[in-house]
Amino acid sequence: MRFQRIVDLLAVAALALLGLSAYLTWVSAxxxxxxxxxxxxxxxxxxxxxxxxxxxxxxxVVTKLAGTVLRRVLGGLVALLGVAAVAVxxxxxxxxxxxxxxxxxxxxxxxxxxxxxxxxAPWFALAGGVALAAAxxxxxxxxxxxxxxxxxxxxxxxAAPADxxxxxxxxxxxxx
Numbered sequence: 260m261r262f263q264r265i266v267d268l269l270a271v272a273a274l275a276l277l278g279l280s281a282y283l284t285w286v287s288a289x290x291x292x293x294x295x296x297x298x299x300x301x302x303x304x305x306x307x308x309x310x311x312x313x314x315x316x317x318x319x320v321v322t323k324l325a326g327t328v329l330r331r332v333l334g335g336l337v338a339l340l341g342v343a344a345v346a347v348x349x350x351x352x353x354x355x356x357x358x359x360x361x362x363x364x365x366x367x368x369x370x371x372x373x374x375x376x377x378x379x380a381p382w383f384a385l386a387g388g389v390a391l392a393a394a395x396x397x398x399x400x401x402x403x404x405x406x407x408x409x410x411x412x413x414x415x416x417x418a419a420p421a422d423x424x425x426x427x428x429x430x431x432x433x434x435x
Contacts, residue, residue: 262401263323269394270319270337276387277312277344284378286353299353301380307347308384315340315391319398327402334398341392348384352377 281302289296301308315337322330426432 262397263405266319266322266394266398266401269390269397270316273341273344273387273391273394274312274316276383276390277308278387280348280380280384280387281306281309283380283383285351285380287378298378301384304353304380305347305351307351308344308387311340311344311347312387312391315394319394322398322402322405326407327405330402330405331399334395334400334402336395337398338392338395341388341390341395344388344391345385346388348381348388351381 282300284298285301285304286299287296288299318333318337318340322333325333
C-alpha cells in the first residue's frame with residue numbers, strides 16, 4: 260500500500276514539473292541591435308513533455324484497476340515515458356534556423372547574429388522525466404504488493420444469493 264502512494268506522489272510531481280516546463284522559458288533569443296528579446300516557452304518549442312506526463316498519469320490511474328501482470332506492463336510503459344521525457348529535455352535545443360522559422364524577426368536576413376540562452380524549463384522537464392521513470396520502475400518492482408482495487412466490494416462467497424437479497428431488502432449493503 261505504501262508503494263502505491265509513492266508511485267502516486269511521483270506521478271503527480273512528474274505531472275506538475277512537466278506541466279510547469281510548458282509555461283516556463285525554454286529558450287530566449289536576443290536579436291541584438293536594440294530589438295526586443297524573444298522568449299520561447301516550453302509549449303512553443305515542444306509539446307512532448309506535457310503529452311508524456313498526461314499519458315503517464317493516465318497509465319498510473321489504470322494500474323489501480325489492473326491485475327499484477329498488467330500493472331507491471333503499465334509500470335514499464337510509464338518508465339519508458341519518463342525516459343522519453345528525459346530524452347526530450349536533454350535533446351530539444353532549437354538552433355537559429357528553427358527559431359527563425361518560429362519567429363521571422365530572428366531570421367538571418369533581419370539580424371546578423373542571434374544570441375540564445377537556455378531557460379529553466381528543460382531542467383523542470385528533466386526532473387519531471389526522472390520522477391515519471393522512477394514511478395514506473397517502482398510500479399514494476401512492487402506490483403505484486405499492491406492492494407487489489409475490488410477487495411472491498413467483493414461479496415462474501417459463503418453467503419447465499421437469497422441471503423444477499425434479504426440484506427438488500429433490510430436496507431443493508433451486502434458488499435461490506
